[in-house]
Amino acid sequence: MVSETSGHRSQSGIAHKAKVEAVNLSFYYGGSKAAIKNVSLAIPEKQITALIGPSGCGKTTLLRCFNRMHDLYDNNRYEGKILLDSTVNLISTKIDPIEVRMRVGMVFQRPNPFPKSIYENVAYGLRIRGESRRRVIDQKVEQSLQQAALWNEVKDRLNDQAYDLSGGQQQRLCIARALATDPELILFDEPTSALDPIATANVEQLMLQLKDKVTMLVVTHSMQQAARISDYTAFMYLGELVEFDQTSKIFSAPAQEKTRDYIGGRFG
Amino acid sequence: MNAQPSPPTSDLEYRWGRNFQEKAIEAMLFLAAFLAVAVTASIMVILVTESVGLFQTVSIVEFLTGTEWAPMFEPPTYGILPLVCGTLMTSLIALIVAIPMGTLSAMYLSEFASLRAREWIKPSLEILAGIPTVVYGYFALLFVTPLLQKILPSLPGFNMLSPGIVMGIMIIPLVASISEDAMRSVPRELREGSYAAGATRFQTALKVVFPAAISGISSSYILSVSRAVGETMIVAIAAGLQPIITFNPLEPAATITAFIVQVSLGDLPHGSTAYQTIFAAGLVLALMTLVFNIFGHFLSKRYRENY
Amino acid sequence: MAIALPEQGLIALRKSVSRRQLYSNLFAIVGLISILVALVVLVALIIHLLSQGLTSIDWQFLTSPASSDAEEAGVFIALVGSGLVMLVTTTLAVPVGIAAGIYLEEYARKGWLADLIEINVTNLAGVPSIVYGLLALGLFKYALNLGESIITAGLTLALLVLPVVIVTTREAMRAIPSSLREAAYALGASKWRMVKDHILPYSMGSILTGIIIGLSRAIGETAPLVTIGALTFITFLPDSPIQPTFPFISFSWLLSPFTVLPIQMFSWVSRPDLAFEAKAAAAGAVLLALTLLMNGFASFLRYRLRKGIKW
Structure with a gap:
């Protein structure tokens, strides 16, 4: 079903309902030139959407619009809309960024567990929300760690420091931390760029398993990764969305010349 | 430039000369650095040798456990506990002011304040740390005490409360600046991880940043203890000079430092008992601060190595 | 879900x-x-x-000596004393402190000796100032027999400022990227040439800032000078350093008795006389103005430096 509000011509192949939709979104860092220019992008529900493009193209900047991370720093400005479930505009000044972040989870480029125990890391989001019932937290921590395929490795040492885990385990812990609060969308910012190939494979497999539960948006610098895990791919260049379509189509028959050049390795 | 290679002999000579110069300079620089060790050593040597005479009149146990300090009276008594008590009481009052206020200020500066607000507030707070302590003493005696007397009419002109509070205000920048440094050196990713989970600034500050910076923050606390214990002029001017054991902050008391000042103001012949007592008191003071300083330094080193 | x-x-x-x-x-x-x-x-x-x-601060206050008559009392002798003591302190502490900083940052090899020096510097920075006063009393005044003189006071405050100078020197040098050091070595510079031609000039601004802040602390220090017995009633200037007869320069002022601004203020605060209270406040205002000026200058310098150099 083609999204009504977005008339981008290369979105003809979108066959899923949109979970989140950016409409004419622009973003400015501290009053300077637009880092994101008029992007319209409908992210399909319970699918993995990859954002690719050469470095500096604005893919991470775009990703961080979806949970208002830019609000943490002064003078940043959004224009346009990001609609969740076609109703709530996530970047409206009337919506508290904290409300947004409670509904949209995020996994960062480098694993960033808190200097706390494994258990407390996963429980953090729940505690933030004021949950104090031990039984509820216990159950949720176990469930999230299981979903993150980490439970078997850590179930006997939940009280160990998170820093004692390997890099790949730390990243899966961060995914568990994001899952614990039942987010409707999870943002991944180059989640495997700091990991070795085996840990990368684990995280990728995990993401594929999570697909039937949650919508995911992934920034990746690796075209192979986008091809391996994503259902849809958006190609960005110089702050603009060049093309968005099913991943198979983007990699086999891109409509735009720029996309073809990038996929073909001619720049970037 | 001339491409003529210099003859081997002169090159050797030149190299020898340069090596000699290098070594001589290094030796001089080393001596300058080693002076720090020499100064510490001379402090300990002087404190011990100048006070050792006192311990022929009074045993060390009596000195450390006696509850009466009257070295100028006849018969003299040399129990340092009243001075230690006065020192700890005024320091305690100062810390009750400085630690909460310094920590709150640091949290505000590091997690809430905008960049511009921080650039104004920090140097303004630093001014507090630069004011001469004799000026603080004047302020405690002639401004804060009269002010407190309006609320507590029975407060005597000399008391521990007023200099304690003023000392606390003086120490706020010390706590605030070290704690803020520690909190700001917590990596941005940790903060963003917390915000991305939907935490407010307060929750992030309290549950993620504060625990991660705890060793730096506690080192600021320990250094401020050492600062309060060694502070002299404020208490010498405004706390009174009676060496009595009291835990009532509304009463006057003498601290170790105030006692040293008081004795120094009088006639102080070299080697007299009075002369020896201030070195003995100074020795106790130096040892107290030494322990705090080394412990605080150890903690602050640890937080820097954490990330 | x-x-x-x-x-x-x-x-x-x-x-x-x-x-x-x-x-x-x-x-x-x-x-x-x-x-x-x-x-x-x-x-x-x-x-x-x-x-x-x-109300007490006027030309007469700044140019008159202390007096037992509150009306006439001024801070002239104390101002001169503070100036001379600071001169001695700066002359001693700055070169030694910078040299020590250079050694620790650029020369010292890791090992117990460097650790020992480092622990001592950190510890000295935290030693209460009055303990320096006791050291001066026992060592400079009696053991070296320098008396209650300007040189004793200058030495005492120099020891007090030394750790500040060392620490700021090290921090300034640490901020210089190692690529600059390597560039100098690659051109064949010896270690000292590298330090003298590159490290020192590049870090001088920050070092200067630290020195000014250290001196602004020293100028307000009272306790260590009280301990050496400096709280005396002084109404005359020290000997002039310039003499009419050969060799025209005299260092006898170094051994002159003295008073300094904070001591003068302290002596007025301790008098139970309202007229002297006002004098104490006036001396305090002058002292505060001096320290604030120095701190302000240091902040200004730091600000300029931050704008100027970007590594």
Whole structure:
């Protein structure tokens, strides 16, 4: 079903309902030139959407619009809309960024567990929300760690420091931390760029398993990764969305010349 | 430039000369650095040798456990506990002011304040740390005490409360600046991880940043203890000079430092008992601060190595 | 999980968010208040000092010696004394402190000796100033027999400032990227040439800032000078360093008795006489103005430096 509000011509192949939709979104860092220019992008529900493009193209900047991370720093400005479930505009000044972040989870480029125990890391989001019932937290921590395929490795040492885990385990812990609060969308910012190939494979497999539960948006610098895990791919260049379509189509028959050049390795 | 290679002999000579110069300079620089060790050593040597005479009149146990300090009276008594008590009481009052206020200020500066607000507030707070302590003493005696007397009419002109509070205000920048440094050196990713989970600034500050910076923050606390214990002029001017054991902050008391000042103001012949007592008191003071300083330094080193 | 949030859930979510935001804002207010309290005290101190002392500050106050008559008493001798003591302190502490900083940052090899020196520097920075006074009393005044003189006071304060100079020198040098060192070595510079031609000039600005801050502390120091017995009634200037007869320069002023501004203020504070209270406030205002000027200059310098160099 083609999204009504977005008339981008290369979105003809979108066959899923949109979970989140950016409409004419622009973003400015501290009053300077637009880092994101008029992007319209409908992210399909319970699918993995990859954002690719050469470095500096604005893919991470775009990703961080979806949970208002830019609000943490002064003078940043959004224009346009990001609609969740076609109703709530996530970047409206009337919506508290904290409300947004409670509904949209995020996994960062480098694993960033808190200097706390494994258990407390996963429980953090729940505690933030004021949950104090031990039984509820216990159950949720176990469930999230299981979903993150980490439970078997850590179930006997939940009280160990998170820093004692390997890099790949730390990243899966961060995914568990994001899952614990039942987010409707999870943002991944180059989640495997700091990991070795085996840990990368684990995280990728995990993401594929999570697909039937949650919508995911992934920034990746690796075209192979986008091809391996994503259902849809958006190609960005110089702050603009060049093309968005099913991943198979983007990699086999891109409509735009720029996309073809990038996929073909001619720049970037 | 001339491409003529210099003859081997002169090159050797030149190299020898340069090596000699290098070594001589290094030796001089080393001596300058080693002076720090020499100064510490001379402090300990002087404190011990100048006070050792006192311990022929009074045993060390009596000195450390006696509850009466009257070295100028006849018969003299040399129990340092009243001075230690006065020192700890005024320091305690100062810390009750400085630690909460310094920590709150640091949290505000590091997690809430905008960049511009921080650039104004920090140097303004630093001014507090630069004011001469004799000026603080004047302020405690002639401004804060009269002010407190309006609320507590029975407060005597000399008391521990007023200099304690003023000392606390003086120490706020010390706590605030070290704690803020520690909190700001917590990596941005940790903060963003917390915000991305939907935490407010307060929750992030309290549950993620504060625990991660705890060793730096506690080192600021320990250094401020050492600062309060060694502070002299404020208490010498405004706390009174009676060496009595009291835990009532509304009463006057003498601290170790105030006692040293008081004795120094009088006639102080070299080697007299009075002369020896201030070195003995100074020795106790130096040892107290030494322990705090080394412990605080150890903690602050640890937080820097954490990330 | 993860289907559109029902209306009920959204309302609950928003309630929780606004409640937590309220706590967060309350906490920010508490933090701001504690900063404001500290700053209000600072302002109160300055206003009190000025309101009590400003009327006493005039040309006569700045150019008259101390006197037992409060009307005539001034800070001239104390100002000269502070200036001369600072001169001695600067001359001694700056070269030694910078040299020690250079050694620790550029030369010292890791090992027990470097650790020992480092621990001692850190410890010295935290030793209460009055303990330096006791060291001076036992070592300079009696063991070296220098008396209650300008040189004793200058030496004492030099020891006090030394750790500050060492620490700032090291921090300034540490900020210089190692690529610059390597560039100098690659051109064939010896270690000392590298330090002298590159490290020192590049870090001089920051070092200067540190020195000024250290000296602004020293100029207000009272306790260590009281300990060496400097609280005496001085109404005459030290010997002039320039003499009419050969060799025209004299160092006998170094051994002259002296008084300095904070000591003068302390002696006036301890007098139970209202007229002297005003004089104390006036001396305090002058002293505060001096330290604030020095600190302000240091801040200005630091600001300029930060604008100037970007590594």
